[in-house]
Amino acid sequence: MNMWHPEQVSKQQIAFVRKLYLAHVIDDGKHNLLxxxxxxxxxxxxxxxxxxxxxxxxxxxxxxxxxARNNSGYYHIQTWGPINSAWVGTHLSQIQNLLNIPAA
Incomplete structure (x- = not known):
């Protein structure tokens, strides 16, 4: 079951889901912008x-x-705040689908 229908999702909702996805990816490994x-x-x-x-x-x-270089390093999630990171992991395929990101 897909909770989002791409034709009914606002730009603000996409931006919110994008942040959730990036936090999940960062929490799962050491990533830089590249x-x-x-x-x-x-x-x-x-x-x-x-x-x-x-x-x-x-x-x-x-x-x-x-x-030594300024851009040498990686992002780290210090806190998820009010967001349930387990929920993001459970709904990862739906999030990737909404953002048009191929499943790994």
């Missing part, structure tokens, strides 16, 4: 905007510096 781009197919600017706006829904994302 690896997130490759994994999701999302443009760099979309990723940057979504990551910066995660705090709007209570998800705190930090960039962990891991090397």
């Amino acid at each position: 690896s997130l781009q490759k994994l999701t197919g999302m443009p760099r600017r979309t990723l940057q905007d979504a990551l910066a706006a995660c705090s709007d829904i209570g998800i705190e994302v930090a960039f962990i510096q891991d090397g």
Whole structure:
């Protein structure tokens, strides 16, 4: 059963679901912008905007510096806030379908 019908989903709902998906991916491994781009197919600017706006829904994302260069490192979820991360994992295929991201 699909809880979302793409023709009935607003831009705000897509943005919300995108943040959930990115938080799930980041929580599942060490990712930087390049690896997130490759994994999701999302443009760099979309990723940057979504990551910066995660705090709007209570998800705190930090960039962990891991090397001498400024962009050497990975993102880390400090807290999911009010979001249930298990729910996101359970509905991952529906989220990927809505965002047109192929299942891994």
